Amino acid sequence: MQRTLLDRIDPVAEDVVSLVLRGADGPLAPWEPGAHVDVALPNWLTRQYSLCGDPTDRETYRVAVRYDPLSRGGSEYIHRFLRPGRALDVSLPRNNFPLDPAPGYLFLAGGIGITPVLPMLRAAVAAGLPASLVYAGRAAATMPFAGELRSAYGDAVRIVTTQEHGRPDFAALAAELAPGTLVYCCGPASMLTAVEAAFPPGQLRTERFQPAPKVFAPDQAFEVACARSGRTVQVDADDSLLNALQHAGVPVSSGCREGVCGSCEITVLEGEVEHRDDVGADEGRMFACVSRALGPRLVLDL
Amino acid sequence: MTTHVRTRPRRLSLDEVRAKIGEPEPMLENKKIDHIDRFARMFIAHSPFMSLATADAAGRADCSPRGDYPGFVKVLDENLLAIPDRPGNRIADSLCNIVENPEIGMLFLVPGMRESLRVNGRAYPTDEPDVLARMRTEAKAPALAIAVEVTEAYFHCGRALLRSRLWDPASQALADELPSAGEVAAAQFGVDIAPEQFEAALEASYRKLF
Numbered sequence: 017m018q019r020t021l022l023d024r025i026d027p028v029a030e031d032v033v034s035l036v037l038r039g040a041d042g043p044l045a046p047w048e049p050g051a052h053v054d055v056a057l058p059n060w061l062t063r064q065y066s067l068c069g070d071p072t073d074r075e076t077y078r079v080a081v082r083y084d085p086l087s088r089g090g091s092e093y094i095h096r097f098l099r100p101g102r103a104l105d106v107s108l109p110r111n112n113f114p115l116d117p118a119p120g121y122l123f124l125a126g127g128i129g130i131t132p133v134l135p136m137l138r139a140a141v142a143a144g145l146p147a148s149l150v151y152a153g154r155a156a157a158t159m160p161f162a163g164e165l166r167s168a169y170g171d172a173v174r175i176v177t178t179q180e181h182g183r184p185d186f187a188a189l190a191a192e193l194a195p196g197t198l199v200y201c202c203g204p205a206s207m208l209t210a211v212e213a214a215f216p217p218g219q220l221r222t223e224r225f226q227p228a229p230k231v232f233a234p235d236q237a238f239e240v241a242c243a244r245s246g247r248t249v250q251v252d253a254d255d256s257l258l259n260a261l262q263h264a265g266v267p268v269s270s271g272c273r274e275g276v277c278g279s280c281e282i283t284v285l286e287g288e289v290e291h292r293d294d295v296g297a298d299e300g301r302m303f304a305c306v307s308r309a310l311g312p313r314l315v316l317d318l
Numbered sequence: 319m320t321t322h323v324r325t326r327p328r329r330l331s332l333d334e335v336r337a338k339i340g341e342p343e344p345m346l347e348n349k350k351i352d353h354i355d356r357f358a359r360m361f362i363a364h365s366p367f368m369s370l371a372t373a374d375a376a377g378r379a380d381c382s383p384r385g386d387y388p389g390f391v392k393v394l395d396e397n398l399l400a401i402p403d404r405p406g407n408r409i410a411d412s413l414c415n416i417v418e419n420p421e422i423g424m425l426f427l428v429p430g431m432r433e434s435l436r437v438n439g440r441a442y443p444t445d446e447p448d449v450l451a452r453m454r455t456e457a458k459a460p461a462l463a464i465a466v467e468v469t470e471a472y473f474h475c476g477r478a479l480l481r482s483r484l485w486d487p488a489s490q491a492l493a494d495e496l497p498s499a500g501e502v503a504a505a506q507f508g509v510d511i512a513p514e515q516f517e518a519a520l521e522a523s524y525r526k527l528f
Contacts, residue, residue: 059363088454089363089388089390252526254526259526
């Protein structure tokens with residue numbers, strides 16, 4: 017964790033505030049476009065936010081937060097109660113959405129999904145690569161950073177207000193996509209679904225900010241053997257692997273506890289895993305908060 | 319050892335009570351408001367614990383503890399609260415009472431804070447998806463919530479918490495003087511089960527809080 021002080025909290029669109037967090041103990045950890053941090057709130061909740069500031073600024077991190085009317089206490093707390101001067105612990109940056117090398121980029125952002133795209137677009141343009149952004153939102157007033165994007169990047173940025181013009185024509189965008197161009201999309205689930213249907217999977221990178229609705233086999237009890245510590249831990253059908261490991265005293269870090277943030281990644285040595293996360297586990301890895309064993313036993317590198 | 323009370327304690331009328339304690343300052347009546355103002359909202363947003371007083375149709379009263387992360391009781395608007403109903407022992411005394419008699423009283427505490435918040439209102443059980451969605455913890459939403467139409471809210475002064483030294487860490491030594499829950503249960507239930515075994519089962523059940 018890194019100690020920060022909340023420098024500023026400013027409205028940047030209807031129901032969206034931007035937070036500038038200043039490192040309390042000197043420079044903050046470096047990060048690459050696409051990275052996010054966990055912010056530990058005073059009400060014990062931890063929330064993940066994409067870094068949307070300038071990666072060369074090592075003094076501060078910037079995030080933007082949309083107020084969710086169905087808030088469980090994260091965005092509501094930030095909007096109603098956080099004030100400048102408040103100390104906030106922030107994790108080291110993690111990147112589940114890195115900007116891979118490509119000859120060109122098409123960025124697709126929906127609403128608050130603009131946040132990881134801001135530093136990506138800046139980096140791509142700075143590298144002299146062809147890059148464009150289609151930024152969709154309900155109405156202009158609800159779309160943070162739309163004005164500054166237009167003034168910085170001109171016609172490379174297309175703003176689509178869906179209330180007036182409907183969703184961007186993703187099929188048309190896919191049809192004119194240059195070979196090798198990578199498509200980065202962050203937005204609400206409905207947008208991701210439409211984008212996933214339109215673009216070739218090999219050229220598409222996505223990030224969700226809410227777990228995707230999924231259906232799984234009923235939860236079964238299983239056993240995990242921790243190869244390094246020699247411990248064996250039982251995971252009941254109504255318990256999570258993360259919870260069982262933590263209660264058994266096996267140290268595993270954790271964040272969102274719902275398969276979005278990627279904090280609780282662990283290495284699987286043996287056994288078949290049903291991956292239930294939205295991060296996308298690499299080969300031989302799993303996220304302990306939501307994913308489970310398909311069989312009776314897993315061997316973990318713990 | 320026996321306690322010698324030869325007669326029942328004397329019962330007083332309200333007049334006799336007033337004669338002893340006097341009348342409240344008229345100003346104090348003004349601190350009762352009929353809605354959740356910004357201070358009450360802030361208090362509830364930081365409160366991880368609340369005690370919930372209910373009564374059945376006959377007026378038989380009951381009080382039960384409710385706890386979760388701070389802000390677990392949701393302020394839906396300035397006249398409406400929602401309390402998650404997390405899994406418990408399924409006896410559901412509070413819910414049974416509320417269905418018979420909607421009048422409830424709540425006392426919110428914030429650790430470290432001497433003042434407490436009292437909120438009274440009329441309650442009913444609900445399974446409104448938008449309300450339950452706001453209570454999701456570790457990918458689980460409660461099956462039920464208690465909606466409360468607020469009629470009264472007021473801050474209670476800190477004397478009781480000061481006298482009780484409730485937030486003084488040294489006060490926690492009191493717990494060491496008590497038998498464990500396992501010992502109590504083994505004795506009360508009159509079952510032939512080792513207290514340690516009961517304690518272990520209880521600890522296991524405490525692992526799954528949501």
